[in-house]
Amino acid sequence: MKNNDEFYVPYIEGSLGKKTKKTLKRFVIGAILLIIVSGFIFSFSQKPFKNSAFELTSTTKITGVFHENPYPMLKVKIAKNSYKNILLLGFGKSSANPFLKKLRNEIKDLNGKTLSIEGNLIYYNGKTLIQITDDEKVTLDNDSKTKIPSKEIISQITLQGEIIDPKCYFGVMKPGKGKIHRSCAVRCISGGIPPVLATTDNNNMSQYFLLTDLKGNAINNDILSYIGKPSELKGIVENMEDWYILKINIEDISILNEKSKIY
Known part of the structure; x- marks a missing residue:
């Protein structure tokens, strides 16, 4: 072993040489800088999230006229002479139909009836959807027929x-x-x-x-x-x-x- 070589013994305090300390210090500083720079590069390379919303942790009750052609929707009044057709969806990867089955068994034709539905709202770019998680949250609000949206x-x-x-x-x-x-x-x-x-x-x-x-x-x-x-x-x-x-x-x-x- 050369005289200028350092020999480190883990269980002997103070045996870490100056050269080794200097090398470790450079490595730690370099690693920290690399992590910081990599983090910045990764964050700026990501596409921004869409300005969309999914109210998973809160429920909203909506009331409107039900129509099912071509897909189940609820026509909801949002202001005077202003309406929005909210697309009805089921929980998970399901349509709304399984959650409408119980009410359909009681009332054969729901088209044009006023329903109240409680669920999780989803909205983006002027479109609104609602996720139904419980068929008990789908109720008949008014049995009389109302005009459904025309095409x-x-x-x-x-x-x-x-x-x-x-x-x-x-x-x-x-x-x-x-x-x-x-x-x-x-x-x-x-x-x-x-x-x-x-x-x-x-x-x-x-x-x-x-x-x-x-x-x-x-x-x-x-x-x-x-x-x-x-x-x-x-x-x-x-x-x-x-x-x-x-x-x-x-x-x-x-x-x-x-x-x-x-x-």
């Missing part, structure tokens, strides 16, 4: 975008993007959650279309292979107050040779 045919149209699961995309998951969320979206829509086409116009403003078949019926399982894949869809657009509905033929969907911007 106005706008035109035939060709749109480009991606089919998404509105529950996770509109607020339950943040940011709700990436391949893992595409798999989640497939499970949600196969469970009965309505499929939605997310697209953009020339001003880069998001637009959303509830998807149905050409007869206006719900589509779920037939559309699973197209979820999260940039596609071109042709169909008939209807306006239902604050929602657009796009009636399509599944066979007319064309998958584009592009990377997903959502999943």
Whole structure:
């Protein structure tokens, strides 16, 4: 052993040499700086969360006119001559239908009836949804029939975008993007959650279309292979107050040779 070599004996106090101390000090300082810099780089490289909300820890009671075509909704008055159609969802990856079953067994036709529903609100970009967690929280408020929202045919149209699961995309998951969320979206829509086409116009403003078949019926399982894949869809657009509905033929969907911007 050379005279200038240091020999450290762990159980002998003070045996740590000056060179070793200096080396360890440099290593610790370097490691701390590396962790700090890496943290800054990682944080700034992340995409910001969407300005969406999911009120998981609080419940809200809403009252409005129930309508179920093409998907269960509640038309709620939010101001004088102003209404919002709130999309009804079930707990987890389920549609609202299992939570409406008990009331449907008592009242065969709920269409146009006034219901009160208590659940967790989800909202983003002007769209509002509510998650029902208990069928006891769905009650009849008024047995008399009320006018349900009318649908106005706008035109035939060709749109480009991606089919998404509105529950996770509109607020339950943040940011709700990436391949893992595409798999989640497939499970949600196969469970009965309505499929939605997310697209953009020339001003880069998001637009959303509830998807149905050409007869206006719900589509779920037939559309699973197209979820999260940039596609071109042709169909008939209807306006239902604050929602657009796009009636399509599944066979007319064309998958584009592009990377997903959502999943």
